Amino acid sequence: MRRLDSAWQRPQTIICNEIYWTSTAKRCDIVLPVTSPLERNDIGGSPAESSVLAMKQVCPPVEEARSDYDIFSGIAERLGMRDRFTEGLDELGWLKRLYKETKDFLEDAGEKIPSFDEFWSAGELHHRVTSKSYLALKKFRDSPSSFRLSTPSGKIELFSHKISGFNYPNCPGQAVWLEPIEWLGSKKSKSFPLHLISNQPKDRLHSQLDFGPLSSSGKIKEREKISLHPDDAIERSLKQGDIVRVFNDRGALLAGVEISTAVRPRVVHMATGAWWDPSPGGAEESLCKHGNVNAITKDHGTSDLAQGPTALSCLVEVELYEGSSLDVTAHEPPEILRS
Structure with a gap:
């Protein structure tokens, strides 16, 4: 989020179409309702x-x-x-x-x-025409010689000479185990000893209707909840309902504690989709008051070839928040200069 916040300062004017005062809309110069x-x-x-x-x-x-x-x-x-x-x-x-x-x-x-x-x-x-009976690669499976795949061999390839020829260190030509950028077995876990796993929320679709009653009912003191194993909570003197600071070297956020045996020791869990609500101050000092997990996840592609997202897994530390009181303003409209 820090990189996004920095990039957001570069355009002279930002315009969007929106139904609600989302985090994006609140940061635009012109909003077309x-x-x-x-x-x-x-x-x-x-x-x-x-x-x-x-x-x-x-x-x-x-x-x-x-x-x-x-x-x-x-x-x-x-x-x-x-x-x-x-x-x-x-x-x-x-x-x-x-x-x-x-x-x-x-x-x-x-x-x-x-x-x-x-x-x-x-x-x-x-009508009766649906894709419910869809079968992956059906034509190829029925007749491999008549319906060749787009691979060089026309077949399913367990090894790709073409991809191997790119010489990407993080994307060889066959399936292998590569050490993740962040995991509990890495040196970074000494500073950030908890592995955060984030998933799509069960009480909203991504971030849609985050302000709605169903999404709001799952929050703790208006903030996104974080699930910790009892052992990790005891180690940090945390109890159910506490507001904690979740942080790493990329940023920080506030979340409400849920103590649960559904997560393993040294693993914590948060849902994605809480609307970003930065505290006052510069990008380097601010934290998300509402619990947007992207304030701390990494912005790094899966490989030089695929460039898929890897934002659902990272290392963090959790501590009781003892700073100044910060009201959640994620769903409040901004000041309107001219309409």
């Missing part, structure tokens, strides 16, 4: 579902909120390219075009599909 799904028309569905839903607007937009499409159409008009962006279609026109693409696809698969007006009136379309 966007409608929720209840304030606009849309179509819902996915390849794994056997139905398509008419998501009809149920209430007018609140105050000056506009749909994403209206916002971008307006910007395009200011830039003198509205027709190029909209292709001459309004919201309903685009829904009809998207429905037609779905209709054509389903009819090619042998389905009998109603017109858009019939679908919109009924509110739902049921």
Whole structure:
């Protein structure tokens, strides 16, 4: 988060579309209020579902909120390219075009599909074409010679000459065990002796609706909770409900203690998704008052080739927080300079 905070200072102006005063929105110079799904028309569905839903607007937009499409159409008009962006279609026109693409696809698969007006009136379309029976590499498995893979050999490869040829020290051509950047067996564990594992939360989707009653009910004194094994809590003189400082050489955050035997000794657990709420002061001195775990996780790719995220595992230390009182302001709106 420190790197992100530093990068955020570089652009002259930052603009976003948002429904809520998220951490991102609060740090933008201009926020364009966007409608929720209840304030606009849309179509819902996915390849794994056997139905398509008419998501009809149920209430007018609140105050000056506009749909994403209206916002971008307006910007395009200011830039003198509205027709190029909209292709001459309004919201309903685009829904009809998207429905037609779905209709054509389903009819090619042998389905009998109603017109858009019939679908919109009924509110739902049921069909039998889904991906529930999807089988990975099915064509290749049925006929490897006819449906070769995109690998050099056309087969599943346990060793890749191509990847090996890149000579990446952290990504050889075959599966091997490589020492993690941070783990309990590393020298760094002498300074930060607890292994933090973070996962997707069970009471919200990523960070969505973090302010909602379900997400809030899982917090301790308004802060994200951290689960510690009883032995680690005793070693640090911590008890259930204490507010602790979780830290390493990248940053710090505050969290509420949950003592649990569901985690192993020397392992602690926190969910991701708490909205970032930095304390006053410079980036080097501040901590997240609310418990955003990314304040302490590492920003390092899985390898020189893949560059996947490794932010769900890192080393930390935990201590009782005895600093000045810090109110959680993660869900409070910012000061508005001009509207």
